[in-house]
Amino acid sequence: MSATPQNSLLAANASGLTAEAALEAERMRRAAAMVTVTNRLEPSEVPRLLEAAGRVIGRLAAPETVIRVAEKNADAIWLFARRGKARPEGFMSALLLNQSGRSALFDGTLNLLDPQNEYLVSQHERPAAIYVWASFTPGVLAAGINRVMDRFDSPHYAEADVISTSFTMRGHRAMVRRGFEQGVWHEDRFLEDFYMIPRRPETLAARLPRYATHHPVQHPTGIRVVTGFDDMMRVAAVRSAVYIGEQACPYDEEFDGNDLAATHLLALIGNEPAGCMRLRFFGDFAKLERLAVRKEFRKSRTAFDLVRASVALCKEKGYRRIYGHAREDLLPFWQHFGFRLKENGAPFAFSDHVFVEMIDTIEPSPTALSLKDDPYRLIRTEGVWHVPGPLELSAARAAHLQSPQI
Structure with a gap:
């Protein structure tokens, strides 16, 4: 009005x-x-x-x-x-x-x-x-x-x-x-x-893809895939504040040796690290884990945006199944996105909480990565498959490799 x-x-x-x-x-x-x-x-x-x-x-x-x-x-x-x-x-x-x-x-x-x-x-x-x-x-x-x-x-x-x-x-x-x-x-x-x-x-x-919405000037609130050490430090800071600081999780249980074998999503609000998610990829399924949002940002949609961005990333990689562990009391949060209890899965405990196994079935993105793609797309930076990468741009240089003479 x-x-x-x-x-x-x-x-x-x-x-x-x-x-x-x-x-x-x-x-x-x-x-x-x-x-x-x-x-x-x-x-x-x-x-x-x-x-x-x-x-x-x-x-x-x-x-x-x-x-x-x-x-x-x-x-x-x-x-x-x-x-x-x-x-x-x-x-x-x-x-x-x-x-x-x-x-x-x-x-x-x-x-x-x-x-x-x-x-x-x-x-x-x-x-x-x-x-x-x-x-x-x-x-x-x-x-x-x-x-x-x-x-x-x-x-x-x-x-x-x-x-x-x-x-x-x-x-x-x-x-x-x-x-x-x-x-x-x-x-x-x-x-x-x-x-x-x-x-x-x-x-x-x-x-932009849900997992690539952050830009420090044009879109200071958004999500990006971690591709450098500085962002890994931001992820570690968020998880330390949430899991170690708030939930008294032992350091060795929170940082379990899998971080360098995973893909991480970082959510920022006004360029300030607000939340993160870890994804690991197996033969025919992806696993979502370590979802964390800082206390001061929990009234935002950050947690919801991180889950949706993670699912979008899995779809772009061509996966059809996502697996995860949910604390029993937080299962409704995950059910909101379509996750369901894993068949024949029994509750189990670690880090002083009881968890249940959950599964979601998804359809790959129409633009999912595949061997049919242009080779340049498959060498682009992780999570930035919609933007030409440095190796792709190098093809514009004057000097080119010559085919070997037989």
Whole structure:
């Protein structure tokens, strides 16, 4: 509703890695139970809510504009109230945009204070983008945002990109913690003021691979494959903080001699190491292990992004099965990604915890590495198979090897 909304408070997901994270998830669940959420807008409530929100956010759309947007699509405006209270005290709003509206948002022709009807979809139409227009969720009401995002995760909305903006450092940090990527490419322009969770097939197809999304300048929040000693030090620092520092795991059990025989993924938030994952590769399966996220980043989507990036890497290598060990109490976290208990696998213990074996069945990527590939692709840097490597570039030098004379 504002011309320059400051923060979209999309709810964070607990990583599920520690008992502390589980307690945080339970706290959020209880908070959500204290909030009622509805998209049934009572027009008489709109001026009061906008006046309260305007004192915090700044200039907002007029009440008649908000009512018009809600009449176009009821899912655009959500009202939050403390359970037992008759009147709503907060709201979350979104512009549900068609393809033309998505483009208009990026090129500046969408009027954010009075959005044009031709850019908005009705409830039976699938949007191309969900733009977080404005939200006002004081206190416990913020817990209701999870319920709205559940709606936007439904099949009807699942392929719409979620977009927001922020013009403050606090807002930037909130976006990053909640899984948004800073910057959007539109018609060969990089728009750094926008933040996006890409979900459209065409958007995802144009993205960097999930395991290669980090760039120190353009994408300071992302994931990359470890290819040097400096990054291995970052991985060791994360795992030492989580497993040795928090969980009192003995050094020799955490650093077990397999690190130099594995591939590692490093997640960074604002160029700061936030989490990591280790992958080892066997004959017909890959194994995920040593997932760790630093305490201060556990309200972000880092753990989820690392698992998805690891699966994507396995698919690109052509694997069809992934194996892993899950702590019994954290199995639901892994089941979220499709892992299931290994048939005939019995619980077993190490490092003072009980674990279960789990398996996931996957399909190789359409671009999976194979002997049919150009030979240059197979000598590119690990995890950077989409970018020409140094040996490939060396072929451009003037001097070339000559075929031997017979």
